[in-house]
Amino acid sequence: MVRKYSIKELLNKGTLFINKKVLVEGWIRSFRYSIFIILNDGSTIKNIQIILPKKLDKRIIKKITIGSSIRVIGIVKKSIGTKQYIELQSLDITIYESVDSKIIQKSILQPKKHSLKKLREQAHLRFRTNIFGCIMRIRHNIAFCIHKYFHENGFFYLHTPIITTSNCEGTGKMFQITTMDLKKEPIDYEKDFFKCKTYLSVSGQLEAESASLGLGKVYTFGPVFRAENSNTSRHLSEFWMIEPEIAFYHLEENINLAETFLKFIIRYIIENSMEDLVFLNQCLDNKGNQKKKNFLLEKLELILKFSFKKISYTEVIKLLDQEEKKKNIKFLHPIIWGMDLQSEHEQYLVDKYFKIPVIVFDYPCNIKAFYMRMNNDGKTVRAMDILFPGIGEILGGSQREERYDILLQRMKDTNTDKNKLWWYLDTRRFGSVPHSGFGLGFDRLVQFITGMNNIRDVIPFPRTPNNAEF
Ligand code: ATP
Ligand code: MN
Numbered sequence: 001m002v003r004k005y006s007i008k009e010l011l012n013k014g015t016l017f018i019n020k021k022v023l024v025e026g027w028i029r030s031f032r033y034s035i036f037i038i039l040n041d042g043s044t045i046k047n048i049q050i051i052l053p054k055k056l057d058k059r060i061i062k063k064i065t066i067g068s069s070i071r072v073i074g075i076v077k078k079s080i081g082t083k084q085y086i087e088l089q090s091l092d093i094t095i096y097e098s099v100d101s102k103i104i105q106k107s108i109l110q111p112k113k114h115s116l117k118k119l120r121e122q123a124h125l126r127f128r129t130n131i132f133g134c135i136m137r138i139r140h141n142i143a144f145c146i147h148k149y150f151h152e153n154g155f156f157y158l159h160t161p162i163i164t165t166s167n168c169e170g171t172g173k174m175f176q177i178t179t180m181d182l183k184k185e186p187i188d189y190e191k192d193f194f195k196c197k198t199y200l201s202v203s204g205q206l207e208a209e210s211a212s213l214g215l216g217k218v219y220t221f222g223p224v225f226r227a228e229n230s231n232t233s234r235h236l237s238e239f240w241m242i243e244p245e246i247a248f249y250h251l252e253e254n255i256n257l258a259e260t261f262l263k264f265i266i267r268y269i270i271e272n273s274m275e276d277l278v279f280l281n282q283c284l285d286n287k288g289n290q291k292k293k294n295f296l297l298e299k300l301e302l303i304l305k306f307s308f309k310k311i312s313y314t315e316v317i318k319l320l321d322q323e324e325k326k327k328n329i330k331f332l333h334p335i336i337w338g339m340d341l342q343s344e345h346e347q348y349l350v351d352k353y354f355k356i357p358v359i360v361f362d363y364p365c366n367i368k369a370f371y372m373r374m375n376n377d378g379k380t381v382r383a384m385d386i387l388f389p390g391i392g393e394i395l396g397g398s399q400r401e402e403r404y405d406i407l408l409q410r411m412k413d414t415n416t417d418k419n420k421l422w423w424y425l426d427t428r429r430f431g432s433v434p435h436s437g438f439g440l441g442f443d444r445l446v447q448f449i450t451g452m453n454n455i456r457d458v459i460p461f462p463r464t465p466n467n468a469e470f
Contacts, residue, residue: 002073003026008043012075014085017076024048024088025071027128030111031064037090039070041188043126045134045279048073049087054252056093063098067109067128069093113242123461123470131283134276139446143221143269146242146442148450149261150219155244158211158218160204160376165196166420173227174199189455201227202470203439205243206371210427222441231465234391234456236443238463239288245437251373251382251399254436255359258386259308260410262357265348266303269449282453294401296451299389308357313341313380316360320345323353340367341385353448358387371424373400373434374406384438391448397438404428 004023026041026048035434037050050072052064058380064070083086101107108114108122108129119126126132146158163177177200179193189197190459196401204220211218220243244257269277281296292298311319314337321335333342341349341360350358361384362375372381382399391400401407418425446458456462 002274007039007046007048008041010048010086010088011044011046011084013067017086018078020076020087020137021073022076023071023073023089026068026069027062028068028070030064030066034061037064037070037072039072040128043132045130045275046084049081049084050090050093051077051087051091051257052090059244060095060097063095064093065099065101065104067099067104068095069097086289093443102112103369104382116452116454120456120462127460130279132457134279135446135450135452136460138273138276138280141273142404142446142449143442145265145272145372146221146361146368148268149264150217150244153217154213155217155219156211158204158208158220160201160213160220160222162223163194163198163200165194165198166417174202175225175227193252201225203241205245205437205439206424208243208245208423208437209241209371209435212247212437213427213431213433217244217246218247221322224413227362228413231467233456234444236455236459236462237463238453239444239459240442242440243437246434247435249399249436250434251361251384251436253382254399255310255361256395257383258397259359261308262386262395262445263437265445270297271306271308272299280450282419284314300449302389303357307354308359308386309354310359310361312362313360313364314362316341316345316349320348338364338366343392346387346450348464350387350389350392352378355389357389360385360387365410368398370396370416371400371407373401374410388448391444394444394448395438395440399434399436402428402432402434404432424433 002021002023004025007026008026008053010022011023024039024041026039029038029040029047031037035052035054037052038041038047040047071089071094072090073092074090077089078272079085079087104110108119108125119132127136150157177198180187180191197400202224204222206219209219213260220241222240223238224240224241243287246254246257251282276295281294285293311382316339317335320331323329324331324335331344333339333344361382362380363383364379368381368383372383376382383385384397385393386395388394401410404425407425408418409419443455443459447455450458456464
């Protein structure tokens with residue numbers, strides 16, 4: 001029996017395999033002079049070169065086409081070429097499926113530059129492309145190190161329900177789910193599967209809070225769904241969210257956790273995904289960023305280099321107002337205390353003014369959710385958003401309102417149904433404590449780290465308004 005290796009294993013341990021017999025499998029990226037096959041198996045951005053014997057049957061050679069899947073048993077040799085240290089001298093080749101070259105020409109597997117949009121239209125094939133392969137391997141590493149961070153820091157992974165009856169934030173449209181035939185009037189939700197109206201969850205936070213008030217430190221990492229019609233390059237209808245929730249945590253501790261956590265992830269990716277990052281960096285450099293070489297790598301290093309700027313919402317408003325007057329700039333949305341920060345304001349703060357990530361805290365209560373802790377001024381809540389260069393809000397969190405009476409009042413003020421959320425309110429009667437947490441959009445983080453302009457290019461099968469194909 002000949003042992004099977006991934007191309008990554010072979011190339012990484014190169015010298016150890018010289019003159020050994022090995023088995024590899026993969027898809028053909030190119031085929032030259034009827035003897036050189038360039039093979040990739042997805043384990044790495046790198047390919048292995050296979051050298052076929054000179055006198056190979058013509059009928060087999062005909063079947064060796066781009067995209068075809070093959071198995072090769074061969075001897076590892078030191079490569080004469082400079083590109084790679086080793087190559088594989090084929091002794092036996094099996095073709096699983098030979099691809100018709102006419103089909104290939106219409107597909108994104110044809111080795112030439114394709115637009116990211118075209119890749120999206122063939123989402124089922126794009127795992128085979130260099131760029132999407134890089135993104136998916138990095139996406140995996142990000143997910144992995146998120147679990148690693150929490151595990152090593154005493155957090156418990158909590159599975160919160162996907163089917164829910166409440167709209168956590170009170171904002172944003174939800175997808176309703178039902179087993180009823182909606183054509184048949186009248187609609188009586190008493191007869192629906194759960195005997196009430198149910199939705200796909202927009203967040204696991206409220207459940208995570210109650211878990212934290214028993215387990216101490218928990219986090220969720222799962223899919224959430226939003227039916228809002230925001231057809232932007234930063235919004236998906238189905239995306240993945242990470243929500244840690246920590247008992248006995250004040251806002252300052254929450255902010256520190258968020259910063260440490262984000263830096264941990266970025267450092268982990270720099271340490272573990274460099275090959276893929278370098279490839280993406282090259283793609284970006286070729287796309288008009290020539291003036292700024294190593295755009296992506298420098299952007300990531302910038303996150304690690306400095307402490308994030310911490311500034312209150314009220315100070316932000318003052319600053320933007322002063323800038324408008326001093327520098328003669330005009331924002332589309334006028335600067336008034338109480339407004340929500342728009343993308344233009346976030347961009348100005350992060351990309352033009354501070355030039356590092358910014359944490360804005362203590363927002364007006366009127367633009368934030370009911371569960372955020374009221375400050376003594378009666379006007380602001382202990383909320384915080386982290387704004388990242390080029391992408392804006394990447395993470396949003398708060399210290400939660402732990403005082404029963406104030407929470408109840410806030411629910412009334414914001415028209416939050418306290419009957420549905422009786423259990424949430426109830427946690428404030430059984431040993432309530434200060435606690436905090438945040439929500440980090442996983443896909444938006446992947447988007448930032450990979451430098452992709454469109455969030456649809458960092459998730460395998462994006463769900464967006466008018467699009468649920470694949
Ligand atoms: P935004 O203003 O960008 O729409 P939000 O205020 O609605 O964000 P939150 O409800 O605080 O966001 O959700 C927490 C995090 O989830 C955000 O910081 C962001 O990273 C991410 N996020 C929010 N909406 C989406 C979406 N539609 N697609 C992908 N990620 C999202
Ligand atoms: Mn939103």
